[in-house]
Amino acid sequence: MKAYPVAAVALATLACLAGCSSTANNQGPPCNPCDPPDGAAGAALPGHDTNPDGVPYPNPPGGYGRAARLGNRPGNVMRNFKFLGYPNADKSQGLQTIALADYYDPCGRRAAMIHVTVAGIWCPNCILETTDIVAARASLDSQRVVVLQALADGKTQGVAATPADLDFWMAYEHVNFTEVLDPGLGNFGGFFNAAAIPWNADLDPRTMEIIDEGVGRVSDVSAGLTAIPAQPGYPVPAVCGDN
Numbered sequence: 001m002k003a004y005p006v007a008a009v010a011l012a013t014l015a016c017l018a019g020c021s022s023t024a025n026n027q028g029p030p031c032n033p034c035d036p037p038d039g040a041a042g043a044a045l046p047g048h049d050t051n052p053d054g055v056p057y058p059n060p061p062g063g064y065g066r067a068a069r070l071g072n073r074p075g076n077v078m079r080n081f082k083f084l085g086y087p088n089a090d091k092s093q094g095l096q097t098i099a100l101a102d103y104y105d106p107c108g109r110r111a112a113m114i115h116v117t118v119a120g121i122w123c124p125n126c127i128l129e130t131t132d133i134v135a136a137r138a139s140l141d142s143q144r145v146v147v148l149q150a151l152a153d154g155k156t157q158g159v160a161a162t163p164a165d166l167d168f169w170m171a172y173e174h175v176n177f178t179e180v181l182d183p184g185l186g187n188f189g190g191f192f193n194a195a196a197i198p199w200n201a202d203l204d205p206r207t208m209e210i211i212d213e214g215v216g217r218v219s220d221v222s223a224g225l226t227a228i229p230a231q232p233g234y235p236v237p238a239v240c241g242d243n
Contacts, residue, residue: 045082048099052110055237057101058208066191068201068210074233075210078203081187083150084163085180089170095163098180103146105205107240112144113211113228114203115221118188120153121161121169125217126198130173133221137176145222146205149175150182152189152197160184202227207234 050056057080065076082099103114117133119126133140133147140147154165160183161169170179182188192199192215201213202224211227 045097048101051101051104068213077208083180087178089175106236108206111146111205113225114205115147116201117149118152118199121155122157123197129198129217143222147177150180152182152185204228206232206236209233
């Protein structure tokens, strides 16, 4: 993933002291002692443990993790994080539960790649990156790239984003893709050093494998497509071969 350097910024979560940080870890418990247990932030949200076709979200024998693909070595499968937000920027039904399971596509019928990004209203590079993604919507659709952006902070650095912040951000940026809340990095905080955003990751929708990830403004969110292997890095449900 091509990213441009950004100035380091202090980003404290509501539950942590400013000095906390984290690094990628292949498996097991959160590597940052300030992090809640994986998935805790979305654990209370109902349902969404299967994809739109009713296929259960992957549960790899080795567990979930945070490491991206490295050469021929598959990356970890990302946990089924859940959020409140607006699917495809549609606010007509109010805040909805949105989960990664909603984008799990083992047969590759709906998407070729899932691009996840984390932003804060106060972050200049987040503004620039989001503007680029909005402008690229038609191109991304043609490449079957699905975008999910999580708003972590509001207008003040280190202050968790609220629903009002989410509405402001979507109006300010004219957001035209799925936007969710991840207040204080309750879900994604364990994936990157919280001293720098935006953070971006690309997922293979067939397996929810992390293909690449990194901090900094990304010039082209579709660049991860070239890194997705022709054959999935993990087994896919047999239902794909039955259709």
